[in-house]
Amino acid sequence: MISTSTAHVLASLFVTCYVGSIYISKGARLSFSNTKVYLDYGFARPKLQNERWRDDPDVIRARLVAVCSGTFICCAIVYALMASESANAKNSWTPLQMTVNYLGCTSTSILPHLITPMLFLGPLYAHFLRGTLPGQCNWSSQEDLRSFLLSVTGVRNYFVAPITEEVVFRACVLTVYHLAQVSKMRMIFLCPLLFGAAHAHHAWETYNRYGRSPTALKRAAIGTVFQFTYTSIFGFYCSYLFLRTGSIFPPITAHVFCNIMGVPQPGYDISERPDRKLAIIVAYLIGIVGFVYALSSGTRWALAEGTLYWN
Template identity: 50%
Template sequence: MPPVQVSLNPLSVLSSHLLALFFGFSYVGSLYAVKNARLRFSETRSDAHHGVQPGSRDDPAVIRARLTAVTFATLFNCGVIYALVARSTPPSFDRAFSSTLTILGVRWPDSILSSLQTPLLFLGPLYGSYLAGTLPGQSRYSLDHNFEMFWSWVGFRNYTWGPLTEEIVFRACVLAVYALGGAARWKMIAFAPLVFGLAHVHHAWDTYNRYGRTKDALRRAMLSTLFQTAYTTLFGAHTSYLFLRTGSLLPPLAAHVFCNIMGVPQIQNEMRRFPERKQIIIGVYVLGIVLFAYTLGPWTDAPASLYWRAPEGFWRGAVGQPA
C-alpha cells in the first residue's frame, strides 16, 4: 500500500491557539451552561444531614450535574481532534480513529517509573505525614475516613473523574492542537499550562459568594485565585512535560491524582508541629526536589513517544507514515 500523503502541519499557529482556548472555554463553560450544574448561593449554610450547603460546589446533586457536563464537553473536544485527523487523512474510520487515540495518548507508558516520578517531589510532605502517623499502616491512619474520602461524590470528583477529564482536555487535546500546528516542545510546555491555569479563575466567583460578597470576600477571592492560577499553571507545565515526554496520558493522570490527594505542601506547619525534626524536614524536602530533578529525564525517557520527536515528524508519525 502506498504511503498516506498528509500535510506537514494541518493547523496554523493561530488556529492552535484559538482551539486551545476553545477547549478550555468549553470545559469550564459546560459548568454554567447546564442549569443544575450552576452553583446556588443562599443564607442557608448547610443541610441537616450531610453538613453540605444545598447548591454548593460539594452538593452531590451539583457534582453529578457538573461531572455529566464536563463529560460531554470532553467527548466533544475529543471529537474535534478526530475531525481534524479525519479531514487530513483518507476517508478511513479505522485509520482516523487509531490515529486519534495515538494523538490523545491512549497508550501504556514505556516505563512505570514515569508514573512514580512526581511523588519524589512530595518526599517532604510524605515525611510529614509519616511523623504525624497518618500514612497507611500507621496508628493514626483512618481506613473509614479514607474510604469515605475516595468513595464519596466529592472524592470521585477530586480523585477520579475530575483529573481524568481535565487531563484529556487540558493535556491531550490542548497539546494535540499545538503539535498539529507544528509548535516547538518548549512552546507547548509554556502555552498549554496557561490554558489550564486560566480555567481555574472562575473559582473566584464561588469564593466571593461563600464569604458573603464583602470587600473581605473579594480580597479572599482574588488572593486565593491568584495562588491557585499560579499553582495550577506550574503543575500544568510539569504534566505537559510528562505527556510530551512519554506520549501517554497515564503519567500526567497519575501525577494529577497524587497531587490532589497530597494537596499543597505545608512545610511551615510541619516544622511548627515537629520543631525537634525541623532540620530533618527541611533536608527531606530538599532531597525530594533533588531526586525529582535528577530522575525527570531518565524516568520519563520514552523512545516511542510520538510527541517527543522533532515537530516535522509528529503528524507523519500520528497517521502511520515514517517520519
C-alpha cells in the same frame, strides 16, 4: 497540519466546552443569595436553604456528568481532525488509531509515575512520622479510604476531575498545537496558561460564599491569583510529562497524587515534629533534588521510546 491561529481557536473551544458545560447544565449551576454579609477575613458565611454551592452532592453529580460530556466533545473534535489528516496524508493508520496515539492512550514504564511522589518525599516523611500513611496506626480504611476517596467529593477530586482535565487541557490542547508545529517550549510554558485561566470562574463562588463584601472581593482576587499561579506551574510540569512520555497516564497519576497530598507545608510539618526538624528538611531537599534529576533531559525517567511529541 493546521495553522497556529486555528490551534488557538480549537484550544479556546476545548476550554469553552469543558468549563461551559457546567454552566449549560441547570443542575450544575450554582445559586447564591444577593445579601451582603460583612465577616472577618477568612470566615465564610453559613449556607442558606435555597442556595446551591459547589460541594453540594447534587451539584457535584450534575457537574460530573457535564464535564464528562464536555470531555467527550473535545475528543470528538480531535477525532474529526485525525479523520481529516488521515484522508489528506493517506497513511495506513485509521482515524481512531491516530486519535488514540495523539491523545496519549498508550502505556509507559513505571518510572514517570514515580516522579511526583519523589517531589513529595518531605510531606510523605511527615505523614510517616504522624503514622497516617496506609497501614500505619493512625490510618483508617473507613475514614481515610472510603469516606475520603470514595465519597462523591472524592470521586470528583481524585478520579473524574484529574482524568477529564488532563485529557482536555493536556492531550487535546497539546495535540492541536503539535499539529500546528508549535515549539515544545511554547507548548510547555504557554498552553498550561489556559489550564490556569480555566479555574478563574471559582472567584465568583468565593466572592459569594464570603459575603459579597469588599473583604470577600479581596479574598476572591487573592485566591484566584494563587490558584492561577499554582495550576499554571502544575500545568507546565504535566505538559512536559505528556510530551516526553507521549502518554496521558503519567499526568493523570501526577494530578491525582497532588490532589490527595495538597500543597506541601514544610513549616507545619516541622511544627508538628520539631524534634525531627533536620530530618524533615533533608527529606524535602532530597525530594526536590531527585525530582529535578528525574526530569532532566539526560535521564530516562520521563522519556519514552517512540513518543510522537519528543524525538
